[in-house]
Amino acid sequence: MILDKTVNVVANEALGNGNFLLTFAEETIAGEMLPGQFFMVGMPGSGILLRRPFSVCGLPGTFDDSPGDSLQVLYKVMGQGTQVLSGLGTGAALTVLGPLGNGFTVPGPEVTPVFVAGGIGSAPYPALTRACAAAGCPDPVMFYGARSAADLPLLDWFDDHCGELHTATEDGSAGEQGLVTGPLLRWLEGRDPTTYELIACGPDPMLHAIRNIAVPAGLRCQLSLEAHMACGFGVCIGCVVPTHGEDGAVDYTRICVDGPVLPAEKLAW
Amino acid sequence: MILDKTVNVVANEALGNGNFLLTFAEETIAGEMLPGQFFMVGMPGSGILLRRPFSVCGLPGTFDDSPGDSLQVLYKVMGQGTQVLSGLGTGAALTVLGPLGNGFTVPGPEVTPVFVAGGIGSAPYPALTRACAAAGCPDPVMFYGARSAADLPLLDWFDDHCGELHTATEDGSAGEQGLVTGPLLRWLEGRDPTTYELIACGPDPMLHAIRNIAVPAGLRCQLSLEAHMACGFGVCIGCVVPTHGEDGAVDYTRICVDGPVLPAEKLAW
Amino acid sequence: MVTPDLTTSVAGIDFKNPILTASGTFGYGLEFTDFLDLNRLGGLVTKGLSAKPRKGNPPARVVETPAGMLNAIGLQNIGVPVFLEEKLPKLRAYDTKVIANVFGATEVAYVEACEMLGEAEGVAGIELNVSCPNTEEGGMIFGTDPAALGHVIRICREATKLPLIVKLSPNVTDIQLMARCARDAGADAISLVNTFVGMAIDVERRRPVLANVCGGLSGPAIRPLAVWMTWQVHQAVEIPIIGIGGIMNARDVVEFLLAGASAVQVGTASFVTPSASANIVTELEDWLSERKITSVRELIGGLELPPRG
């Protein structure tokens, strides 16, 4: 059941370079939410009309030092909405609609989750990391890329909680210089595809690259997609992505209800 | 010179029933501002497009306990803009354009200022009271009316600083029951019109009543008017009031530059 | 305190209150059962239905603009047959009026859709979308050319016995002319407005944000324009009007009622707050009670004009 709640900001921590970790508490939503699902977050009194979609980053228990029923959103200031969000202090009111979308399929117990994150695309991975551990998966291997070092929020957390952490930055300020697909391709080389599953979240060009690696090679691969959303719960049909339909023709699939996580091979991009 | 400044809220004190006293500091504006002049106040990030006009209530020195260069606005929550304003805490940013308008003409040293205020129309009187005292006027006589007792903000201040204070409320919860014109008419009866000057600020029906008392009797009378304003500095020509033109026909006079204070006899309402 | 009478009627349809939901912003209604009790609504208007299902436009399809949003969904829908088979039976369980919003790429397609709906049990009326600005075939020509408008209404009028509400496009010079055309062609009521054509540009990529280039503007931004057109149409024709455009709360509803609407539709607000339409019913009831207004009908067309001086 999707709930529409008014919550108050518990914390809104600046992580540098426009990245923020927002914490609020909402027991009922928290109790039903899965990694990879998202909220529509509204900012009353801001003059911003539509709510904005954000993945759940932390579920209760994800971050050691956060209170019991608290939820976290990791976001980056991109435009007007996130600008307003970044200015909110403790106690400010938000409207939160969720849980929304399908969430990730947690790989089986013998399967290593291979996370690929581009910048703020790392947002859903903390909650997912915990779920993978709970499901008995091997420790995740994470490939984390961004424009520069300042755009790798929560890097230390991932370092502590992933089995391997490979970083790449376009300007070389952290990890390998270049795109995250570089170290990923080397890692994949010669490895048995039944032992791992790719999971990617990040900007569209990165997702395209991952899809182009995974699909021809027949690798299992979940992609977490983004789209402009008006409603977030399936009624505006605004958030579609082209997919392979049953009849072979292109279908338009709503990211907000049939996604945001879709198998790479479904996409007709 | 009109200045456009960004200031931070120093205090935003709730006085009950939606009345608030807002304090901010702006030395240059404070140094040039006169009682009866007003500001256009903008609320950045609120989604409200136009600024809102508010009279200056307190100038430096008006309120004993306020810091040196601080300015006060007394306002009542009426709609969306004042609603947003009332939610702002210390440190919140406002844009302030001022000083605007002409302000009151302080009566001569032998002339008793007779203030008539309807509800939040009391806003400009604290600053004016100080200016009258500085000009050597006799202590002002104040007639202060409102719907009910809760809508007589700063009543204690006026009690301390006016020579006489007559109150009237429509529901009889404070002072005399009825309109403020009741006690005013009794006070005026038989008095020499050269010894006092009427000054009124409040809702339109009250100003009409005062005008209808003052003009036929040839009393000196300044009215502080309101209008929907887009700019506040004379260019939109939105804030006009009909006045008697030189040719006998009706003119439209801009309240923001030729007012907000106009002699009662000028109005062609 | 007496509970105010909220009932109203449009095109011979009796609504328990004047709050309907607008086409394309409320899905097929059933998507909202998590958020509100459909029984609270005066009525609901379905997503625009065509005789055959449609896939719509490529993404991006929506973008926010100041106090509004542009959409270019391209009338993606499940088609009348699937609606009748899968959605309508479930909707019949609710005590609210279901209006089917219908469009076609051609006159024939309009007639086909109307005929398919027949006198389907549970469909209280048809709203003809002659005004969608999103696709070449979406009816733009019907909505902005008086002759074409008249003709498509006439043939639909013949194709169905259901009450016929014609939804006008605001993208015209003379909305009164279009309203008179619609009335003369047999419309039982007029609803307005559909969206205004607009465009947003991604200045970094130097491209339209929407794949369709242009889209339809909805939301509070258009409310003053929609209220004006409602008032204009109220003065031009005597058939009832459903007011639409940027309604977010009870105050906004009253604006449309005073301007001459007998009912309203809540659109974009349902995206912002899924329970908006039902919330507005409650708010409207309170608004009337507080003012001791005993019936919503007192407000319809109740605008008083200032004396001309």
Added chain:
Amino acid sequence: MVTPDLTTSVAGIDFKNPILTASGTFGYGLEFTDFLDLNRLGGLVTKGLSAKPRKGNPPARVVETPAGMLNAIGLQNIGVPVFLEEKLPKLRAYDTKVIANVFGATEVAYVEACEMLGEAEGVAGIELNVSCPNTEEGGMIFGTDPAALGHVIRICREATKLPLIVKLSPNVTDIQLMARCARDAGADAISLVNTFVGMAIDVERRRPVLANVCGGLSGPAIRPLAVWMTWQVHQAVEIPIIGIGGIMNARDVVEFLLAGASAVQVGTASFVTPSASANIVTELEDWLSERKITSVRELIGGLELPPRG
């Protein structure tokens, strides 16, 4: 870093940058000297001028709406003669282009105003307001009827040697048709949009907020509609365009430039922030520098359409 070239030209007038101020939102320019250096502006357009002074509409004349405002000033102005005598001499001291916005209640009055302006030193061009929705005589008929539009432009064209910019009303079904009419009748350039007709109702008093009943909607709310119309006109005619509608910052300016405008006008923004127009010049310069765009002309009409699939 190289300073980008901001110069542009419209109707044969060379502007130092594409930022002008919109008629009716910048007075006669001189009111703004407290707030900005007029020399910073590409140009300024005067409040609408008629041959004789006008008193305008009774109040209330303005009201805020979501992300916009309605105005019904009724074209109150000092008249061309007083403008020439009192304002123009002072404006000549500034290095910016002054455009006189002109209207008349009748064709004769239009011609009269144009002739009075003659070739007044310091007036760089005339902008014909054929689109004011506020008064019966304000030109509504010229702005929405193609034949009347063509005729009034033709006679004004004969009455003045100054460059002629025709400001179109957006309250039409087919803006491309109006643009072609204006071009054919001899307009050197087109500016658009003027305000959209709208209404706000005081629900407590059951009256229109504005004494004039309706007013013109301006501000960010209309920007997507204005950008779309600019793009439409850019595709219909080859004469230059000045884009207007809801511009608040440099990004908004770029939207209009990409859609085909060679310059823009800043309107309502000047009420919100008196220095807005000059601030936007600075912002635009920075915007271009940051992106290493060497000339503003690179952007004009630079919108790329997605491949049609």
